[in-house]
Amino acid sequence: MDIQFTEEQDMLRSSVQRLLRDQYDFDTRRKIVASEQGFSRKHWEAFAELGLLAAPFSEEVGGLGGGPLSTMIIMHEFGRHLVIEPFVETVVLAGGLIEQIGTPEQKQAFIPGIIDGTKTWALAWTEKESRFDLGNVTTTARREGNDYILSGAKTMVIAAPWADDLIVSARTSGDDRDRGGVSLFVVDRRAAGVDLQSFKTIDGRRAAEISLREARGQLLGLEGEGVAALEACRDRAIGALCAEGVGAMGELNSATLEYSKTRKQFGTTIGSFQVLQHRMVDMFIAHQEALSLLQHLNLSLAAGDVGLPRLASGAKSKIGYAGKFVAEQAVQLHGGMGMTDELNVGHYFKRISSINIQFGDPAFHVLRYAQLDAAA
């Protein structure tokens, strides 16, 4: 089932690879993460120039029409280089939602700013009680003229401190867990009544707790279709995050293999010990399976297959467990070095740990996979 990439897709991949190889080595990334802002405008602009921010969008909205496969290609390379910039948040989450449910005016108003790199976005769906349930929303929105007034609190919103605009889920009707009563809103991050408390994440990103006090927002799409839209958005996000995770796994496996061939203990390379050989074989198999499932998922995303939600959850779970195994063993086999902030191995480990939390952990998704089967 190995994907035969088109010439265009091959070109996309090699141009991302070239850009990251030339401009995004681990030292550069370290400096970006440690900087005041925490991400690099300069690199973001370079991504825009190369067309990466336009790649998945359809041609009707000014994109390159690459769809989920272009996202997969880009995110796989981003995973290999631990790119910190908010591509998932801006292009995949916000861009995807706007393209999916936005009015023609909204698409025209927001997508060009994403594509040309002038605006970054974040998606605020998680709340204190929501855990991984997209429909568990207590933030409220009431209509006032053409706008809505939002009140409530969103938690753990990744990339919010960097964002110009937010997409916020809020309740327009029903009780706390009523799926049909949730709508999505575009909120200017600097608007009155929007307060952020920022902090760093485990993988070097910035996130925020967001409090909304009578903040003005614009309805995205129609009232009540928020959860359905978020579900489809999550499937696309899983395609992207899994690609990133698989990219990171590949790097961890190469680094571990290389280390095992050079690190000597007891008069020989540690790679000559059978117990470690078998471990690395298992890491290799985990990566191969994850890569296959990743391609399968993204082909289904591109085709809009009926069984997509179930496959997405299955992939998030299986690739998540695989990533966790590879990451933990990569640290273990690097010994003390694997524990250091200095070596990149620990940073891949932490990125994979974060991916595993975003949009639901592997245990959550394996259960969802089972439940969607039972429901069918």
Place this chain on the structure above:
Amino acid sequence: MELNLSSEDAAFRDEVRAFIAENYPAEMRVPNPETDLTKEQSLLWHRILYNKGWIAPLWPKKYGGPGWSITQRFIFEQETSRAGTLPPLAFSVTMVGPVIYTFGNEAQKRRFLPRILSGDDWWCQGYSEPGSGSDLATVRTKAVRDGDHYIVNGHKTWTTLAQHADWIFCLVRTDPNAKPQSGISFLLIDMKSPGVTVRPIITIDGSHEVNDVFLENVRVPVENLVGEENKGWTYAKFLLGNERTSMAGIGRSTRYIGKLKQIVKAEIPAHDPAHLEFLRDIARIELDVLALEATELRVVAQMARGIDPGPAASLFKIRGTEIFQSITELTHRAIGNYGLAIREHPISTNHFMPGPEYAHTASEKYLNARKLSIYGGSNEIQRNIIAKAVLGL
């Protein structure tokens, strides 16, 4: 689980329990004692135990030990760890102290042991080197005799809390021509000596526990050699045996499971199918702890009857660390989205940390616990030891 205690031992247990409840310093009850305390704060409990005469359970009475039986020592260990007290610095009390009173000369005993007991000297361990981790016998740090001094040159690494240390005990190579194990000596080095440089190593949880220690032409008086020259390997092995005995960590694991249960209760509503999954996962870990605790009690009972438990320490190390890693992993998972956040080091109230307080250290604990299967002889090495020494393979 409890030992079948005699009435004397039961009374002792009650005494220890009451002493901890009355005397453990409130200011040491911080979110993460291993990283959040200053040197002085972390010594508070040490000094209290010292004044009570309980600082060194392992030591013979004539050097300042309390003269406890094996069972009493076990009870003390169990009670202090169940209560979540910060153990006295192992490098001083459990490691170098016993080496000095077992292999050191009278002058060394007089000079070093009282200050270890009182907490006036803080010791760190100069074992690992960049090229010598699991394979310690290959240490390359050189000590060359020059009159009544050794000139020491080398690079030690993963040196825990060297930033606080007054002294470092080092494995150094004194005979470059001998076989790896036979040319090593055990040397005590004053950290204030010219030529000693400590460089922090920041780990993946953001904390500063370990360090590189560089030794450049450090002049060490010959009187700081422990035992005989080139016999250091024997002393090193003796010490490593002590390092692994407390690694089952039953008390700590039990405490963390208790916290985990509260977190699951608070975070995951009973109607969520994940709730049952967590209960099952926690129960499996509890059974792991129960089985390991029963094994520990069996070994203690054997030791009390004078039977050598052999490499039981390796078993405790493997299972104790694996269990604790599972607990930290499950805790990190239980807090859901809050697992994305991590406290910034050094710890300060200026940094905002989201989520409920019980979630604040979950990420750093999960990350930090990855070290447990690596240090103190990696778990792969421990399995080799059991394969060889127990199974005869």
